[in-house]
Amino acid sequence: MKTKVWxxxxxxxxLCGPAAAQKWPSRTIELIIPFPSGSGVDLIGRAVGIxxxxxxxxxxxxxxxxxxxxxxxxxxxxxAAPDGHTIGFGPSTPIANAPYLVKGVRYNVAxxxxxxxxxxxxxxxxxxxxxxxxxxxxxxxxVKESPGKxxxxxxxxxxxxxxxxxxxxxxxxxxxxxxxxxxxxxxxxALLSGNIDAAxxxxxxxxxxxxxxxxxVFMDKRHPAFPNVxxxxxxxIATSVPxxxxxxxxxxxxxxxxxxxxxRACADAMKHEAVTRIMTNTGQTVEYLAGSAFQAQTEAxxxxxxxLIQRLGLAVQ
Numbered sequence: 155m156k157t158k159v160w161x162x163x164x165x166x167x168x169l170c171g172p173a174a175a176q177k178w179p180s181r182t183i184e185l186i187i188p189f190p191s192g193s194g195v196d197l198i199g200r201a202v203g204i205x206x207x208x209x210x211x212x213x214x215x216x217x218x219x220x221x222x223x224x225x226x227x228x229x230x231x232x233x234a235a236p237d238g239h240t241i242g243f244g245p246s247t248p249i250a251n252a253p254y255l256v257k258g259v260r261y262n263v264a265x266x267x268x269x270x271x272x273x274x275x276x277x278x279x280x281x282x283x284x285x286x287x288x289x290x291x292x293x294x295x296x297v298k299e300s301p302g303k304x305x306x307x308x309x310x311x312x313x314x315x316x317x318x319x320x321x322x323x324x325x326x327x328x329x330x331x332x333x334x335x336x337x338x339x340x341x342x343x344a345l346l347s348g349n350i351d352a353a354x355x356x357x358x359x360x361x362x363x364x365x366x367x368x369x370x371v372f373m374d375k376r377h378p379a380f381p382n383v384x385x386x387x388x389x390x391i392a393t394s395v396p397x398x399x400x401x402x403x404x405x406x407x408x409x410x411x412x413x414x415x416x417x418r419a420c421a422d423a424m425k426h427e428a429v430t431r432i433m434t435n436t437g438q439t440v441e442y443l444a445g446s447a448f449q450a451q452t453e454a455x456x457x458x459x460x461x462l463i464q465r466l467g468l469a470v471q
Contacts, residue, residue, distance in 0.1 A: 188227025194358030224248030
């Protein structure tokens with residue numbers, strides 16, 4: 155009798171094993187985007203979410219957890235269970251830059267699994283429709299003549315647009331007042347209304363908006379969407395801040411099969427119609443990197459940004 159009882163227990167445990175280890179994904183996947191709805195990153199992230207849903211056979215729900223230069227969203231991602239049901243999409247900036255500048259960041263480069271990089275986000279110095287500046291020279295001459303009197307908006311302390319602009323002004327020995335916003339979405343209305351003199355803003359945000367005029371592109375070569383706009387390099391900036399590296403992240407410690415499943419889905423998303431359409435429409439630079447290369451790049455970027463932030467004398471806030 156005891157033998158039969160123990161055999162029954164063994165069978166029950168064997169059956170519970172597969173049930174406990176449910177096939178992934180077993181429920182809706184939450185996709186955290188650390189910037190506001192309507193921003194360039196948000197639009198592309200939503201398209202990626204559609205592609206992932208198609209690949210994985212589960213709904214992907216976008217959660218905009220914006221604020222504090224992206225650290226709120228990445229903080230939430232770092233604290234999530236590493237089971238593949240909470241992932242994040244956005245720039246590596248909140249990982250590589252923000253820990254040097256934002257108080258209370260509770261994660262670091264090693265807090266995440268890097269799934270893949272999808273695109274590079276290129277930034278500009280742009281002006282609104284009421285601006286008297288039509289060329290980079292006119293703009294920079296005015297900044298030189300009135301140091302600290304003109305201002306520019308950016309997407310948040312320590313973001314790529316912020317560091318790109320400050321790096322340029324430092325190299326040219328110029329001074330502007332920096333005005334932080336919570337991403338590009340609230341920044342654009344301020345630029346259009348003339349409440350700020352200029353903005354360090356992404357190509358994806360201004361592409362197709364003929365009221366916004368780019369004066370400088372932060373690239374080593376001219377952007378195909380704006381072939382008449384000079385690069386920072388042409389203006390004499392020896393070392394430009396690299397563009398924003400955007401991709402898919404997860405909390406550290408994913409099971410191997412879940413990570414490989416996400417990596418495959420991310421690679422396949424590059425071919426999805428919703429993703430290719432929004433990338434084309436926003437003029438983004440497609441630049442795919444597999445997870446290991448994406449992680450290595452972020453680690454190198456973290457080191458570079460630390461040295462840059464120290465040189466610029468930016469303080470923790």
